[in-house]
Amino acid sequence: MDTNSIVSKSLDKIDSAEQEIRQRTEEYRVLHEVARVLHNSQGLKKKLENTLKVLTQFKELEVEYKAGIFLADEEKRVLKLFSTIGNFTEEFLEKEQEIPYGNCLCGRAAISGEMIISESCFSDKRHENIFKDMTDHGHYIVPLKSQEKMIGVLFLYTDANPPWYVRSQEILLSIGGLIGDAIVSHRRGEQILENNKQLKELNELKNKFLGIASHDLRNPLYLIRSFSEILKDESVGAVNPKQKDLLLKIFNASNFMRALLENLLDISKIESGKIELSKKVQDLNSIVRQQVELSQLMADKKKINLQLDLEDLPPISFDQDAITQVIGNFIGNAIKFSPFNTKIIVTTENQIENIRFSVGDEGPGISEEDQKLLFKEFQTLSAKPTGGEKSTGLGLAITQKLIHLHSGQVGVESQLGKGSTFFFTLPLHWK
Ligand SMILES: Nc1ncnc2c1ncn2[C@@H]1O[C@H](COP(=O)(O)OP(=O)(O)O)[C@@H](O)[C@H]1O
Numbered sequence: 001m002d003t004n005s006i007v008s009k010s011l012d013k014i015d016s017a018e019q020e021i022r023q024r025t026e027e028y029r030v031l032h033e034v035a036r037v038l039h040n041s042q043g044l045k046k047k048l049e050n051t052l053k054v055l056t057q058f059k060e061l062e063v064e065y066k067a068g069i070f071l072a073d074e075e076k077r078v079l080k081l082f083s084t085i086g087n088f089t090e091e092f093l094e095k096e097q098e099i100p101y102g103n104c105l106c107g108r109a110a111i112s113g114e115m116i117i118s119e120s121c122f123s124d125k126r127h128e129n130i131f132k133d134m135t136d137h138g139h140y141i142v143p144l145k146s147q148e149k150m151i152g153v154l155f156l157y158t159d160a161n162p163p164w165y166v167r168s169q170e171i172l173l174s175i176g177g178l179i180g181d182a183i184v185s186h187r188r189g190e191q192i193l194e195n196n197k198q199l200k201e202l203n204e205l206k207n208k209f210l211g212i213a214s215h216d217l218r219n220p221l222y223l224i225r226s227f228s229e230i231l232k233d234e235s236v237g238a239v240n241p242k243q244k245d246l247l248l249k250i251f252n253a254s255n256f257m258r259a260l261l262e263n264l265l266d267i268s269k270i271e272s273g274k275i276e277l278s279k280k281v282q283d284l285n286s287i288v289r290q291q292v293e294l295s296q297l298m299a300d301k302k303k304i305n306l307q308l309d310l311e312d313l314p315p316i317s318f319d320q321d322a323i324t325q326v327i328g329n330f331i332g333n334a335i336k337f338s339p340f341n342t343k344i345i346v347t348t349e350n351q352i353e354n355i356r357f358s359v360g361d362e363g364p365g366i367s368e369e370d371q372k373l374l375f376k377e378f379q380t381l382s383a384k385p386t387g388g389e390k391s392t393g394l395g396l397a398i399t400q401k402l403i404h405l406h407s408g409q410v411g412v413e414s415q416l417g418k419g420s421t422f423f424f425t426l427p428l429h430w431k
């Protein structure tokens with residue numbers, strides 16, 4: 001071999017290496033661009049249209065500015081035309097709205113899940129759908145899949161018998177996967193939005209129902225409660241011991257129902273946004289003292305030692321009724337779930353950013369599993385009342401909602417067998 005031909009061979013090699021690099025760079029650019037438009041475009045139609053545009057500009061493919069995407073309806077086994085770019089005849093757009101699986105090129109790709117390269121619409125027998133002014137052309141038909149599930153089919157137009165791009169199969173299938181995944185994730189997003197909307201509506205309906213039911217039940221219940229009280233107290237005449245016992249049972253049951261109804265009303269009011277806090281700047285410690293005093297009797301019955309450890313606090317803004325209810329619930333729970341002859345400490349602390357209120361008890365403690373459920377509605381957990389008290393499992397749910405309305409936090413520190421400390425914080429400085 002002479003020097004000249006060695007040089008020319010080397011030049012050829014360099015040429016083809018350069019060509020290879022150019023193609024790879026172009027592939028990388030197109031993949032990158034497809035991923036970008038799928039991610040950034042708003043709405044599925046725009047995502048797919050923009051992707052088609054990027055593909056028609058993919059130089060090595062040499063395709064026309066004319067392409068489209070069918071979405072698969074797996075149940076009906078049809079492909080439905082979803083988006084196109086470029087010029088299509090009216091006849092095409094009408095007839096191709098829906099094509100059955102197995103029909104023509106796209107229907108075949110939908111069944112096999114494999115890409116089809118078709119040289120010419122006239123000589124390729126698989127190209128069954130022929131249109132009036134159709135001129136000879138070839139196709140890339142690309143299945144769009146996501147995790148092996150058929151999502152749709154993409155079709156591109158080329159000249160008849162084009163110089164097929166060597167790595168078209170590999171690259172178009174990857175792009176088909178990207179598009180398939182994007183369609184699935186778009187649908188999931190839509191589904192989540194729809195589900196959320198339905199859940200919100202259902203929750204509103206539930207609150208309305210709760211509100212109406214508890215409101216309408218309240219009056220008759222109050223009648224039962226006060227009449228049974230009058231009868232058992234013998235205000236309207238003597239009753240025998242057996243009757244008295246039954247009346248007491250009616251009275252106790254209606255008391256429990258009253259508490260339950262009040263709680264249900266609270267929840268429906270808070271959740272439907274109908275509760276209006278009337279906040280004012282005041283001293284938390286004095287509310288705490290009052291509540292402890294009110295709870296003293298209950299504590300005495302169980303020989304529970306109720307102690308106070310209150311730090312000096314700056315005045316703070318809160319709704320008195322709401323916070324009184326919360327404090328009452330924490331102290332009430334501590335007494336209710338603690339054994340006789342134990343100690344409960346009620347604490348307030350100034351933590352600069354927040355004020356923290358807490359109630360620590362020597363009760364049964366709460367497992368980590370139960371701690372996750374504590375603040376949800378209707379959770380009566382493994383700790384049971386120790387003195388025959390009633391339990392509805394609504395107190396802490398209401399507590400949490402009320403504290404959140406104050407932009408505060410609630411929580412518990414506890415270990416099974418080692419007592420519990422329930423706390424809430426209220427922010428000192430309102431943003
Ligand atoms: N101090 C506590 N110690 C142990 N368990 C508790 C304590 N406070 C609450 N719990 C558990 O959390 C559940 C929910 O409390 P709550 O929502 O106030 O409802 P209720 O007091 O009506 O049972 C209680 O049934 C109890 O099992």
Ligand SMILES: [Mg+2]
Nearest residue numbers: 329333395396
């Ligand atoms: Mg409670």
